[in-house]
Amino acid sequence: MDTQQNTALTRALAEVPGPLPTSGVIHITLPHTDRFTVVGNHLTQHPDLSCTAVGIAVRIQSLPQGAKVGIKALAARCKEGEKRIAAALRELEAHGYLRRVRDRLPSGRIITRTVFCNRPAALLHHRRPAEAPPQPAKPEPTPAPAPVPATVQERAPAQEPAPVPVCLPMAASTAPEVPVDPPAPQPTQPQVSLPVPPSPAPLFVPRVPPPTAPKAPRRPLPQPSELTPDLDRAATAFLGDLHRHAPQFFLSEDDVRRLVPGVAAWLERAARPDAIRRALTDDPPQPLKHPAKLLAHRLTELLPPAPPGADALAALDRPRPRFTVTPFQTCEDCDRAFRSPTPGHCRDCRETRAAYAQAAA
Template sequence: MGTRQNTALARALAEVPGPLPTSGVIHIAIPHTDRFTIVGNHLAQHPDLSCTAVGIAVRIQSLPQGIEVGIKALAARCREGEKRIAAALRELEAFGYLQRVRDRLPSGRFITRTVFCNQPTALVHPRRPAAPQHTAAPAPHPAPAQAPTSAPAPAQAPAQVPMPAPATATAPAPAPAPPPEPDTSAPPPVPPPPLLSAHPAPLFVPLVPPPTAPKPPPAPLPRPNEPTPELDRAATALLSDLRRHAPQFTLSETDIRHLVPGVAAWLERAAHPDAIRRILTTDLPHPLRHPAKLLKHRLTALLPPPLPGAHDLTAPARPRIAVTPFQNCDGCNRVFRSPTPGHCRDCREHRAHRSEATRTAA
């Protein structure tokens, strides 16, 4: 007896369009007809949200309107504890998916409303009002000019305009009627401005990071400061010999010519060929799809610094401290420090005082 096979799965895999990948996930997409929730990839693949926060966001998004989504309520529905749920809610608040807004009821009591937005980036750039709002504004303007013939109901004005038009051409009575009509036509244009000004204002401005900027260009391949034929020949030989040590690096002549300056820069910095070969061929990914790109990345990212010179390795000379020698005072034979022999400080002061007294007496 053999192992039981899942024939349904085998049939589903056979219906997957295109060749199946050799590694990674294989998607079997069966359309939902009921009980499903649409989740954007900006949430499902958010680079800064934890998986717990993403799962809590999907759970909240799938709940109907008005369901309690506090920490204790979610802890009763989920297997995570209250601490993990509280941390996940803080993450969702930081990125604008969840907001807690204080609102005041007509009775004067304050309540906290929990607002969940499935696409917070749309609130940063609100959509402009649709075109019909602009086309509806001119409609009230032609109505007052034709309103004198139909005072009872403005809706019947367009139907009666073509019939009484020739009859009113001879009657001077409609002339004084236009002054009061502008007063009745003024109210219709008034409502649109407040609606347009209040509509774009969002409820809150979430802290959503801007769209990810394009990646910076890759660093260029290093080149030697002083290229020589010897460096070029040694680099070409090292790259051509890599396939003896790692068959995955069977490079073409075009790849070798492109990578020669990078290896030459390593050799110029006194890197040993065996060390270069070991760095380039160890710890390879499986499977290795682009060997030339891997070599270019390693030659660029792992480039060693130049070797220091002999003068850089010598210890810095210590500054010489001049030591003042000891001297014996010629007057009192006391020891003191002085670069030259003579008298100490007390003897000098005593001799100066005695000489000053002699001059005063004279």
């Protein structure tokens, strides 16, 4: 029988806006109107939880309040066995999502309550203490007024501000100076410093740090030693004719003028036009968004080496020095092989013969 095709999914895929990625998942997102559960990415993408633990956590969140979430109850709903479910519950308990608390009822019966929190990281924040009811402010004691002479009390009452003194000539001032005490300092309220709540500890630390090293700058486009008119015409004709061989590489006039030095550098290094075309246009990415940037990258990274000069070719043709190899010889006494230009005896046999001759003498 033929394989059944999901035509509805195919039609939905055709309606996805924008260019589709060449690899990876393609999301078709439809809004939910009923029977859905909101799950955070901190749980679904947790680096330390297994897929079984994540699935069990999502299943528990989707159940109503008071539903049975024990090992046997979950095993009856899921395809996983009791051992895998128990291991998943231990993982969730270790990372703060799940907690099992023993409680005693008024009747004396001990039960186990299972508490599940969808955001355990929010519980780590400092909680403010309950605010006390506002108390009526105590009346501040009125400071006793300083004794002031009667003449001053007659001139300026206590409620009115003191008059601004006016400078008069010495001859005209006949009244004696009356000392006035400075106003009593008002009591200041002590500043109360509120305790700074401690910063919450992170739920988990990523194992792989984010990339912080700066990227290396791009290499400049290769330049010929001298852009002659012949090289300029040849490179311009090559780039203008490129779309006939590869239709996706249709370049604008500005792109052609910018890429001419790179193609001229390749032509200067004795690269054939068909070889340059294959190196620049073979196996392009799909879809190709910026053909000029791809050509600039390949012109820079795939630049062939400069052709060898006459001196380098002469060095290759120069005869190599020959080394004389000492041949092997066979010892006449022990038949051992040894290297020597002439036949005879090996070193051990020569030493033995010398020892016998010395003893006989």
